[in-house]
Amino acid sequence: MNKRSNRPARMRGVAAVEFAIVLIPLVTLVAGVAEFGHAIYQYEALTKATRDAARYLSTYLPSDTAYPIAQAQCLAVYGSTTCPASGSGTELVTGLTTSMVIVCDSAHTTSCADASDPAQFASVPTYDNDNGVGPSNAAGSINLVEVKIKGYPYSPILNYFNLSTLRFGNIVTVMRQVS
Numbered sequence: 001m002n003k004r005s006n007r008p009a010r011m012r013g014v015a016a017v018e019f020a021i022v023l024i025p026l027v028t029l030v031a032g033v034a035e036f037g038h039a040i041y042q043y044e045a046l047t048k049a050t051r052d053a054a055r056y057l058s059t060y061l062p063s064d065t066a067y068p069i070a071q072a073q074c075l076a077v078y079g080s081t082t083c084p085a086s087g088s089g090t091e092l093v094t095g096l097t098t099s100m101v102i103v104c105d106s107a108h109t110t111s112c113a114d115a116s117d118p119a120q121f122a123s124v125p126t127y128d129n130d131n132g133v134g135p136s137n138a139a140g141s142i143n144l145v146e147v148k149i150k151g152y153p154y155s156p157i158l159n160y161f162n163l164s165t166l167r168f169g170n171i172v173t174v175m176r177q178v179s
Helices: 002-057 071-078
Strands: 101-104 122-126 141-147 171-176
Touching: 002 071, 002 101, 002 171, 071 101, 071 141, 122 171
Parallel strands: none
Antiparallel strands: 101 141, 122 141, 141 171
């Protein structure tokens, strides 16, 4: 009788050891899935930020005297065209700054020579019905604006995987400006 009563206690100990062995890879897998989902969320938030800023700038011509580059940068970072006072605002994505938001168009091309930029984004030719080859059909041009977030460092949920050194590639949105 004594041997039978010890058997369930030993089986419980084996189950606890098996659970401990399975728990470590399971927690690692769940943390990895959470980090991957967080990275996708941050990338999509940054993409939306460039889209919003490009849409805002597309209503202006680059030659306008009050061309609102600073407001577009604030829109990309804070979701508003006015930047809050230093240290009092909350970024849409942790660690994003206005210096990471770069605007390129036909008039503002500083810091735009980058492999992620289109080969030609200003004065792109447009054509009429016969592609500009007819005698009275001269080709026109359109202006495009590019908003780019450059050098954004990934901010991980957990620093366990040492992912804080990762940086996203340039996130670029190009839109047509009014003519």
